[in-house]
Amino acid sequence: MNTEILSYLRKVTDEEQAILDGRTTIDRDIYMQGDENTINSKKLLAAGKLITLRPCTRFIHFPAHSHDYVEVVYVCAGKSIHIVNGKEIRLQQGDLLFLSQSAVHEVLRAELEDIAVNFIVLPEFFVSSLTAVGEEETPLRRFLVDCLCGQKNGPGYLQFRVSHLIPVQNLMENLLWTLIRETPSKRNVCQMTMALLFMQLLNDTDALVTENREEEAVIKALRYLETNYVDGKLTEVAELLHYDVSSLSRQIKQKTGKNYIQLVQEKRLAQAVFLLKNTNQNVADISVAVGYENISYFHRIFTAAFGMSPKHFRDQDKVAK
Numbered sequence: 008m009n010t011e012i013l014s015y016l017r018k019v020t021d022e023e024q025a026i027l028d029g030r031t032t033i034d035r036d037i038y039m040q041g042d043e044n045t046i047n048s049k050k051l052l053a054a055g056k057l058i059t060l061r062p063c064t065r066f067i068h069f070p071a072h073s074h075d076y077v078e079v080v081y082v083c084a085g086k087s088i089h090i091v092n093g094k095e096i097r098l099q100q101g102d103l104l105f106l107s108q109s110a111v112h113e114v115l116r117a118e119l120e121d122i123a124v125n126f127i128v129l130p131e132f133f134v135s136s137l138t139a140v141g142e143e144e145t146p147l148r149r150f151l152v153d154c155l156c157g158q159k160n161g162p163g164y165l166q167f168r169v170s171h172l173i174p175v176q177n178l179m180e181n182l183l184w185t186l187i188r189e190t191p192s193k194r195n196v197c198q199m200t201m202a203l204l205f206m207q208l209l210n211d212t213d214a215l216v217t218e219n220r221e222e223e224a225v226i227k228a229l230r231y232l233e234t235n236y237v238d239g240k241l242t243e244v245a246e247l248l249h250y251d252v253s254s255l256s257r258q259i260k261q262k263t264g265k266n267y268i269q270l271v272q273e274k275r276l277a278q279a280v281f282l283l284k285n286t287n288q289n290v291a292d293i294s295v296a297v298g299y300e301n302i303s304y305f306h307r308i309f310t311a312a313f314g315m316s317p318k319h320f321r322d323q324d325k326v327a328k
Contacts, residue, residue: 013084016183031067045072057194058197063124071090073112074127076108079103081179084120085117087102087123089104092163104165104167105164106164110163126182147233182197221258225258228248228259228267229270231244236271241255283317283324284324294317
């Protein structure tokens, strides 16, 4: 971590100094309105802003609360211990924790050298940052984003142990630097940085920590689907995960709202769109490449999904460019 960033974040804030001087509870006026235990984004974000950061408050236990925004916790040094939906989560230097609006969250006391930051992020920031990259929509990506943006069936949080992933650490440092230094075009830089961060995390979902066996199975099934959408079978996934096929099918439906066959079709069509936009392959070859030997069937489901034939879709994309 850049020493200038660490020095800035290590400073004792006015709020922390009041705690060291004897205050025994958090100052609710900083975070909340009225008697509700929900941290209000309007208290922390300037009007029109989609993202900001605050150093995590040290020297006190922050009691259970929720947020009306997505919170991202990053540990710059030391450790940070959280309780989310009743589960203790211990973060070490370099770890990331994403909290959705549905999460019930508390933070245990941290000391001077335990330096963590909270990114306060409105949900639309994630949508626009991911759109900016233009990567294909996939079931795995959508599932993780839904978890962040308050999907009712989601876990409410995503924990990543990524201290060993240098690209992730570089992106987090860039995000910190941009927000601390008030870099020109700050929003655009932050959105692109966050999009690149998501791409790295999606490529390294082994770093995702799951406490729930069912959630882990669904994420692993979606990860399998990313590379085996042409001919992968649910029975094969279940065998790889040592899971009952019927149980896995039910969990996929419950967590994503769609069955495995529907998710396969979504992934195949997403890849077809990518190939139509970025290659000169003819439609028949693309159909086979994404798993549809029956070209007529591919035409039918593509048209049903996008309201136009694959050729018309490609032609429109060329005009748009």
